Amino acid sequence: MSIAAEFSGVSQVFGDFTAVDSIDLAITEGKLTTLLGPSGCGKTTSLRMLAGYSAPSSGTITIAGVDSTRTPPEKRGLGMVFQSYALFPHMSVAENVGYGLKLRRVPAAERQKTVMETLDLVGLAHLAGSKPKKLSGGQQQRVALARAIAIKPKLLLLDEPLSNLDARLRVQMRAEIRRIQSETGLTVVLVTHDQDEALEMSDDMVLMRAGRIMQQGSPQDVFRGPANRFVADFLGxxxxxxxxxxxxxxxxxxxxxxxxxxxxxxxxxxxxxxxxxxxxxxxxxxxxxxxxxxxxxxxxxxxxxxxxxxxxxxxxxxxxxxxxxxxxxxxxxx
The missing domain is CATH 2.40.50.100 (RNA polymerase II/Efflux pump adaptor protein, barrel-sandwich hybrid domain)
Incomplete structure (x- = not known):
């Protein structure tokens, strides 16, 4: 299996606080990997370093085999969905989805074709002309996903993407994200604190504590064979x-x-x-x-x-x- 991204001895230190402590992590291409753990465990900091929004204090990050440790976010070729979705309220759904393509100077005809194909993938082609404020939380989430997918990213990064949805929608969106990942073959890295979410969605699960990786493996292997008391306790x-x-x-x-x-x-x-x-x-x-x-x-x-x-x-x-x-x-x- 090919490695889509890799952390080698990566740390992130803020003053006296070590958010990420010398982790080694390989992310497999075409799989959905979750970074799981309680608040403050280093999972979001790790995602931000992978995205390029924060530079590691030490260590290297490679993407598609290239050292990208100091590469700016816009040159990494990654898509990211935040907790807040960050949609542009004055733009239509189609304009939001096509925004990244427009920045990349994709010709209008090709851009429109890609936008509609991506909206069809997430089941929102019929809302292409609507504004975000007219959409439900679940629909806004799908637009944010479509915008990130449209640029055909090397990796799709999801930072607690379901945390603002109610329980019923969260369950629906778990299946939806999994379906999209399966159909597109995208490499996805998902940050979550919800063990049920990680168990249901992951190909590979990385459980973190205090900036360190406690255990990594398939959901079945980690669930059935927790490495230590912290992992066992966290998994119920x-x-x-x-x-x-x-x-x-x-x-x-x-x-x-x-x-x-x-x-x-x-x-x-x-x-x-x-x-x-x-x-x-x-x-x-x-x-x-x-x-x-x-x-x-x-x-x-x-x-x-x-x-x-x-x-x-x-x-x-x-x-x-x-x-x-x-x-x-x-x-x-x-």
Whole structure:
């Protein structure tokens, strides 16, 4: 697979604060890569350095095999969509989409053809003559995407593009962006703090913390095999216990069973005695909180997400067994 862009030992330091700490990152051509993590982890700073809006304090950035570390944004051949969309209110949809082409002195006939083809791709050809203020948030998002795509960029950079949409539109636009990427074969780099968004959309997922890359891989590999407690916690594992020999184990709430039976013990799976401290009814399931002591002797608070059918008798104060099969236990490096 070809590498569309690459960070080699890239850092970004602002005074005493290190926003990005010597990262190495390869972005595969024709794939959708997400930079994922909490606020302040360095994902947006990394995207801005890739776009050319911020120069790294050290390290190199190559695009299509060319050292682009000091290349200005307008000469990198990249498309970018911001959180705010940044559409020109006085221009029509077609004029907004064609703006980058006009700057590049693309002839009018060719420009018009490309604009209409791109608007057709995002399903907005019928709104070519409309002004942005007449459009919904989702439609404005599609116009911003079309404008970035129209110039046929080497990479398409998306900075939290769905954060201003309501929950229903966010879900719709995830599928729409994925469809557009698949149909065009574009290399896309998406910044998000939403793990569901990253899991659903990514070919390659890069999880960051405090300016460093914690783990990189396919969504399936990262989700099923988190490298450390931070990654597991960020991806919703919730439950962390330590074995008698000091190994750190993570278990997802939906994989933790709760039973009124006495713990039988197991050399392979997890079996702990505990007391229910909270039961939250959520329709088809219950979120059960259990206080227990793990095999290392440490007090732990465990969450079990169980189907409500058949376990309506669980109540606060009950003594229960919490357990998980061996295949549901994820060993952590730290």
């Amino acid at each position: 594992y919730e439950n962390f216990v330590t074995t008698a020999d000091g190994r750190a184990i993570a278990i997802r709430p939906e994989h933790l069973e709760v039973s009124a039976a006495t713990p039988a013990g197991s050399a392979d799976g997890l079996r702990l005695a505990g007391t229910i401290t909270d039961v939250a009814f959520r329709g088809v399931d219950l979120l059960v909180t259990v206080d227990a002591v793990d095999d290392s002797g440490a007090s732990v608070r465990l969450l079990s997400d169980v189907r409500s059918t058949g376990v309506d008798t669980l109540a606060v104060g009950d003594t229960v067994t919490v357990g998980a099969a061996p295949g549901r236990l994820v060993a952590l490096a730290d």
